[in-house]
Amino acid sequence: MSEPESPASGPVRAELVVDLDALRRNVRTLADTCAPAALMVVVKADGYGHGMVPVARAAREAGADWLGVATLDEALALRAAGDTGPVLCWLGVPGEDYAAAMEADVDVTAYSTAELDEIVGAARARGGRARLQLKVDTGLSRGGATAADWPDLVAATRDAVEADEVELTGVWSHFACADDPDHPANEAQEQAYAAALRVVDEAGLDPGLRHLCNSAGALTRPQARYDLVRCGLASYGLSPVPEHRTSEELGLVPVMTARAQVALTKQVHAGAGLSYGHTYVTERETTVALVPVGYGDGVPVHGSSVAPVQVGGVRRTVSGRVCMDQLLVDVGDQPVAAGDEVVLFGAGADGGPTAQEWAEACGTISYEIVTRIGGRFRRRHEHLTQEDA
Template identity: 70%
Template sequence: MTTGSSTLPRARLVVDLAAVRHNVATLRAAAAPAELMVVVKADGYGHGMVEVARAAREAGAHWLGVAVLEEALALRAAGDEGPLLCWLGTPGEELAPAVAADVELTAYTPDDVAAVVAAAQEVGRTARLQLKIDTGLGRGGATEADWPALVAAALQARQDGHVEVTGIWSHLACSDEPEHPANDAQEAAFRRALAVAEEAGLRPRWRHLANSAAALTRPTSRFDLVRCGLAAYGLSPVPQLQSSAELGLVPAMTATARLALVKRVPPGSGVSYGHTYVTDRETTLGVVPVGYAEGVLRSASGVAPLLAAGRRTTVAGRVCMDQLVVDLGDAPAAAGDEVVLFGPGLTGEPTAEEWARACGTISYEIVTRLGGRFTREHVDSTQEDPAR
């Protein structure tokens, strides 16, 4: 083990909140006149939910979106008071605290409506409720066949004074493929659901269908509100069509680690488990103290790019639980030097999208998985425009 006087963490995630604000402003302009919801579920896609939420509000995001109740209540506990939608629950969860905190809840079924009504009665206030129609994703929401019953239940609850129905929404399955026929089919189904609700006497203020990809590529899907998650963090939701830079977005997260050990090895040296990498010359190896316990994909083995010792290289051999190895060649390096796994890509470092391509996945997974023994810090870059 090599020790030194540096106080830098062995591995850290640095999140630039100026980049988040820049991205939110960019998305607001792209979606206008529709309002913007920034989705901060899953700890802000790994970026820090509370900090990202504050930055998003500062940049003009009218809404925040979360998946589960504890996320919504954590935001309220942190002082957030703006419109906040929660959409994923299971039977028997305690809804009263969310109703008391003015969190907007989502109903998929008449039973969901009944549960919200019971919570509203418990706390003695009108609950704010949105209805979700499954237009073809096959996840949460009422099917078209069940939709009239959900609308009827919500109308009855409204008539009884227990709920205010504020929105109707759905979610697209193939928006990252703008030409996919499912997009037209789902938008048509959404419009049919809106017509059914309106005919029954329900036309809430907020109608929303578009996620990041649709918000940027499908104007007809924007309605009153768009829900942007990935794009708010600066990552392209349509990387096969346009990069983050081409969309005017700046990736907010940089993942780094400090070399734990540097050593010279002879040619023919096997590296990491299984010796899937063998040196073809005398070379310098560097041990990077992060692995799959930190969320680094094991599929990054041998393929994921890194910036180390001033040059691009790749993970050498298999990713281990706590560490990975890089072949530094003859570049000068010392224990304690920084290795960049990925970042915005503005100074030659790899990006999360490059990691996603190398690992056969999507950038969502790259950023949301990281944690473990990484530390996370939030900075606010002094650049007036982080895109410059």
């Protein structure tokens, strides 16, 4: 598989550096932790902002058994880039081109009998069997068949299997509260999933791969790993249970570093207001560094005056409101100059900020921090931790 890097012109104002060796190490750590269950690395949403195709390639090289995506377009993009291994997609709408999925040997997911009818229709029109998985809603109340609708979906699938129109390759569900290991919903969902599997068994169907766990479930609920676990966030080195265990404690290394260079420094007097609304006012004469990234590049406005950055190796805090194209940092007496490095977040090994710290500062989750960052950042894929890979 190959994917061009972000186009380059002029100096690098800001970049996202993706350490593919760190990703490989994370994938191997997760595979070892969850064995004998197989591992699916989830690469939807452009690989959680890390670049779907390079991440997918690195994950396969590290031993990922499956790749997971939300949409059929994402699955077909993987195939177009040269991926040939098992791929599951799960978020369809009426009118999906299931014939294209069959042509590309992509597993699709049915949530309802209406969706199954479309998949079967494509199989009949094209000739051959569609690779199908079924999803049951065990309590997330999102995608998947409800307990009331599940028996009808299973029965319709049995008919399609007997007619040689589909091959059932998996039955799955998704945790709602696995990031809170003690939440009672986790046990309730495990029981609901077990009940759904009994319906499949009573229908005389082989369920194929049974899978329930996301990253949080895979790392905290070993009894629920079944045949396969689906790891998204953890593959990218971020803790899916940050209130309980850090990335470091889980043996994971954050893969993405978001960094920029200082565009300008200036001296301002005591009592100077910084950025829109003057929500930050200097307490003394100080140096202000201008960083050329903002909410147009996915830097959250909620990071205004609270999110950590590292300027020239020193921890600082965003000073004032994040703008569309830029933000300011009060660096005090630190000798900072244009061109110096600013790290918004990264692996944190050198004391720098992490995506989790940005999430906590902004009142959100690390998933959002890494998937929304982009805009005019250039993305670059590197091999930075080979000695640890």
